[in-house]
Amino acid sequence: MRSASPVWHPFTQHALHDGIPTIVRTEGAWLESADGRRIFDAISSWWVVTHGHRHPPIMVAIRAETERLDQVIFAGFTHPPAEALARELVAITPPELTHVFFSDSGSTSVEVALKMALGFWLHSGEDRRRILALEGAYHGDTIGGMSVGERGVFNAPYEPLLFDVGRLPFPHPGREQATLDALEAACRAYPVAALIVEPLILGAGGMLIYQPAVLAEMARIGRHHGVLLIADEVMTGWGRTGTLFACEQAGIAPDIACYSKGLTGGVMPLAVTLCGDAIFDAHYAHDRRKTFFHSSSYTANPIACAAALANVKVWQSEPVMQRIAALAAVHAKALDRFRGDKRFSNIRQLGTIAALDLVVPDAGYLADIGPRLYRHFLARDLLVRPLGSTIYLMPPYCSTEAEIGRVYDAIAAIDL
Template identity: 65%
Template sequence: MSSPVWHPFTQHGLGEPIPLVSHAEGAALYTGDGRRFIDAISSWWVTTHGHGNPRIAAAIADQAARLDQIVFAGWTHEPAEALARALVEMLPAPLAHVFFSDSGSTSVEVALKMALGFWAHRGEGRHRILVMEHSYHGDTIGAMSVGARGVFNRPYAPLLFDVGTIPYPAAGREQATLDALEAACAASPAPAAFIVEPLILGAGGMLVYPPRILAEMRAVCARHGVLFIADEVMTGWGRTGTFTACEQAGVVPDIMCLSKGLTGGVIPLAVTLATPAIFDAHFSEDRGRMFFHSSSYTANPIACAAANANIAIWHDEPVLERIADLGARQQARLERIAALPAVRSPRRLGTIAAFDIADGEGSYLSAIAPRLMAFCRDRSILLRPLGNTVYVMPPYCIDDADLDAVYAALTAFVEDGAA
């Protein structure tokens, strides 16, 4: 009997195998037939400290026995209060207000609504959102609207709102990006906000740009009073080598989105942080000016408890040292595979290593991706290329033996499989 499950980003018509995972530990997944798979992509960029972290698991069990769920509209609970306080302490001022949601996409939706609400309540007709070329911010309608238009969202184009697109700051063309942003911010009517993935564009192909450009883009927006939204859903929690990517550029956005690693990648939770100016624009005795957004599971106590345990790990354990060590180990292996003739544009940012495989198609639907996924699956490795872009983004706890196995498989594929 076939499964009734409809999987995300999966073309069921191809009949590709879908392994049944029974349990996980550290950097490994285990399937029902007894195989051990190396999780080379942190289970879609979420798992930071490793699967089955005992501190996070214990916090979840303890909280589930005490308070599992409560409406968050007009009510509160200590796990959420503690988490909000901790986040405000960890992040730079003036990011002082924390709004909870349940995924990266919804944290972006919240950010966009905050930005539009800010201008509406100030009586200014700013509605246009600026975005970066090749960006990706999620799969809900607003998040798709501020992402690159293409195969991800083509069937839903009638639902998407219009945006202004700023070119990606490719090497040698950074000034063109800054000039385009300057012109767009100076246009009339002025735009409401500019949303970016700081330092690296994830689903757009792991495209990296320097901190200097991030800082200059922030400065352009500040000069023109355009709100700056940093989507740190993927880049936060150490992926780029620092707690947030904005930290490397000395940038403080008006609004920041965090998810994925917020709970160590264990359970869904997201936050959107905002400055007092954003909060104050909604603060009133007029109930019609409240921020109209929620979900049934906003600030779920169990998820908040997991996030608090994750933050305790950051405070108590040498997480940044582990991140630096993994980055160095990734770099050494990336340099070796970069010598292969079919490898293009090797790049690394923090714990993320990526390269492109020479391919005439070079798109998300490149035939290389399914071939490489199958090749790695046969070798007990979970890898999920972005078209002809290959990336390795493992949990911080991965050991040398597993990392060697991943790069051995990639080397074999590039030398034999790609040909």
């Protein structure tokens, strides 16, 4: 039966989705529905909420900014929240990243990165157009993001719109050299413009983890061949992997970096793409044809920038890293109970992200197991959205051991 609501929800097959909960209030790690249910947000509302829902300092900053500014055109104008935020971001990211371009979502930050890379080579007089990406990657749902992401059910209808990309095998444990060899071969075979990666862990690709040393070696190979490295830290940034940004663990500085999701603490949509002087300078000219032609109507929205600036101050003034370390320890202890459980395989963790695979005959994304698991958790007032048979947890940093324990108890209770 069709819903009475006119709303078309993302990644939702409405013919199979009955009774979508209405959330009327959020606080900490919890969602409250119109019918009085309290639902634990075990995935940070799609990986965006870091400190917890409606974290007070961020909400205070938003309210204050609404008394000063709403939306201001950002083409030819600027405003204090954007200027202050850009300076803070340059200060906490690698020193090689010196320029900040604002957008409004992770997908658009990737589009910006790809356009920056291609524009850099064109304006530098080199014919480099080839983009490389890892198999299984997800970089968003815009055209460029889908092009560099894994091809499959998500983007099959839009195949005519997508451009060709070179694929590198994912560096599974024990098979890392195949990835590095493929990268070396691709760099020798083509004039490669850029390599884009989700550093250390794939997100929608199944929460697959690879080692920092592999990322460091990919960066080294690319640099040897003059290839730009784009780090898509949309999900991995802001502490998710155990460090502020995932690239820190590999000791590398990308040429271009994409940040979103936790940028505002998950409160408001905002994204940034950072790059170094060389990329900015390639577009800096009296020739207007070298202008970086990209924008959105709400670029650098002042209220969103104020939220992000408040988030940076939270990182500077609150023990966020201690909370992350404590949360990681809770995951590690809880995962141990499943290591001898034959129902599960590939038990893994990176920082505050934990995942394990349910052993089933049909484990694909479109298999029935995903929706069945979703219903299993929601019936226990837990928000978990499995990726096929992959169950993953990515809760807000304010989550307690008891709250997270409820989710692991529900995993242990799986009998489908």
